[in-house]
Amino acid sequence: MSRRIARVLLDSPLPQLDRLFDYALPEELGDVPIGVRVRVPLRTAGRMIDAYVVEVAEEDDAERPLSTVEAVVSTAAVMPERLYRLARRTADRAAGSASDILRLVIPKRQVRVEKAWKGDAESPSVTADAIERADAVLAEYTDLDELLEAGERGAVEAIPGIRDGVLRWTEMLAAAATRMLASGRSTILVVPDHRDLDRLLATLDSLLPAEAIVRYDSRQTNPDRYRGFLRTLEDAPCVVVGNRSAVYAPVKAGLVAIWDDGDPLLGEQLAPYVHARDAALLRQEQEGSALLLAGHTRTTDAERLVARGWMKDILATRRVLPKVVLSTPQEMEQSTQRVHSSAFASARKATEHGPVLVQVSRPGFSPSLVCAECRAPARCEPCGGPLGARHRGAVPVCGWCGRSARAWTCPSCSSTKLRLASSGSERTADELGRAFPGVRVIIADGAHPVETVSDKPALVVATRGAEPVADDGYRAVVLLDGSRMLQAPDLRVGESCLRWWSNAAALAAPGAPIHLVGVDGPVGRALATWNQAGYARSELAERAPLHMPPATRVALVEGMPASVDRALAALSELPLPSDAILGPVPIETDEGRVRALVRFEYAAGTTVATTLRAAVVAEAVKRRRGRGQSNRSPLSLRLDILDPEL
Secondary structure, eight states: OOEEEEEEEEOOOOGGGOSEEEEEOOGGGOOOOTTOEEEEEETTTTEEEEEEEEEEEEESOTTSOOOBOOEEOOSSOOSOHHHHHHHHHHHHHTTOOHHHHHHHHSOOOOHHHHHHOOOOOOOOOOOHHHHHHHHHHHTTBTTHHHHHHHTOEEEEEOOOSEETTEEHHHHHHHHHHHHHHHTTOEEEEEOSSHHHHHHHHHHHHTTSOGGGEEEEOTTSOHHHHHHHHHHHTSSSOOEEEESGGGGGOOSOEEEEEEEOTTOGGGBOSSTTOOBHHHHHHHHHHHHOOEEEEEESSOOHHHHHHHHTTSSEEEOBSSOOOOEEEEEOGGGOSSTTOOSOHHHHHHHHHHTTTSEEEEEESOOSSBSOEEETTTOOBOBOTTTOOBEEBSSTTOOOEETTTOOBOTTOOOTTTOOOOEEEOOOOHHHHHHHHHHHSTTOEEEEESSSSOOOEEOSSSEEEEEETTOOOEETTOBSEEEEOOHHHHTTSSOTTHHHHHHHHHHHHHTTBOTTOEEEEESOOHHHHHHHHHTOHHHHHHHHHHHHGGGTOTTSSEEEEEEEOHHHHHHHHHHHTTSOOOTTSEEEEEEOTTSTTOEEEEEEEOGGGHHHHHHHHHHHHHHHHHHHHTTSOOSSSOSEEEEESOOTTTO
């Protein structure tokens, strides 16, 4: 006799449970759709666990012992087949669990919202005026129309600037979404943070009806988030706008677009740590939708795809080049001077007509202090963190533990005097306020968020990424602390600085001067010539001989020495170069554990990920059987690690 069975994916973080399990379906449950939540027993743990139905089938062997599905939690099919295939493909590439991916995209169930959901939304209409405006914006880019229609991939160099109070990059993404919606297809727009999200939503609201826009944001309440997720399950097209997890939205997407893919906020902080760009590339390959990676700069990851012919290079039909003025360190009158005389004069003249943006590297008054005698960095005695001053004459405070250092003594020269070594946003505003009497000074940083400023004369001192938008653009932009930003211990520090400066320069009014103070070299020239793609190409060429990402992929293997040795031994059987494995070496901050790096080509990605994942599962099974008594996993794995970790 035959019987019905359900193949389910358990909602569990345990790696050994990351596969499909068969359960018998009792007749009293009736029809069980694919993608619904169910409750099933987990015999090895002696408890009930949530799961998603992946497949329902008939089995001839009715004598095979199977546990039975306990209950159907909800009739809403929250995991359609396309979402499962994307989660499975993404997890396999990152050597992770599919349930961890689904946990990012499927919100917690809200019973009231689900009962009120009808699932019969009508296709939203797009006005002829909105289509005409969208076509005009898309015509400003070469081959963008054809790329959207053909479902191809493109790296877009966004036009900088503001038009009629609207950022031009939001116009471009909104126009692409309008074109897709008019043709009956959905769009996913992914942005790094809530500031970009709000700006993009404001532009979309001027083109599309409210019912066509679905917000996908962690700041939403649980009911609103679940309500938006249920809307993405419907056949009616929509425009999904959100942060990194929105890339998995289960719509039938005709376009997936990511803004500023170099922003670290687009890198997932939870296992398996998949970057939104990588998930979008996998989705496009799987579904055949159009894909856009847009920004004012070009990441080396996107440039690698362009160089291989896998993505098209989309430029403006008529390029708009900001007016960038460089002042090199050699041109500064004094070594301690922060603002070049030409930048100072330009800012003074510009404040007569409107706001001026001054970008600094750090918030606060003076984030770091040094000994007044020997110039040694002032450190907190208990934790070793840097000491800083919150305002002039304040008691030094540790930036790590927050302790006050009232009786600080230099360990090198025994001096008790401190000196301000750096200028944060508040100290810069204090100094410029005295140099520009009568001009309003506005501070914009994490502690003082400012979204927009008017066209009235003002000095806006902002940290990188916190710059507010001026209604008609800034009359001048001054970029300070560039040399300090370039000293960060990061392999991509030049790429990051170019992104920060380019995004700030894009806020300038047409023809407004942009002064980069105290910086020369390739990064400064790339900004001055507005050739960010050329800088990405040069960076990629320098990384290739060193086998550094993104020229190659890198996996991080951590754990107990015996577990790491077994994982690396499994890799030794693969056809990898002799220098592919670096380490293992002890982890200074985690006694008893070691770390190793594995470098491999993209073509070997599937084999390496499968081998390492098998090692993680094997160690987890051994630990489950009692061979490992530690609460921590004996082996952890992460693919495509971030450059600061590398």
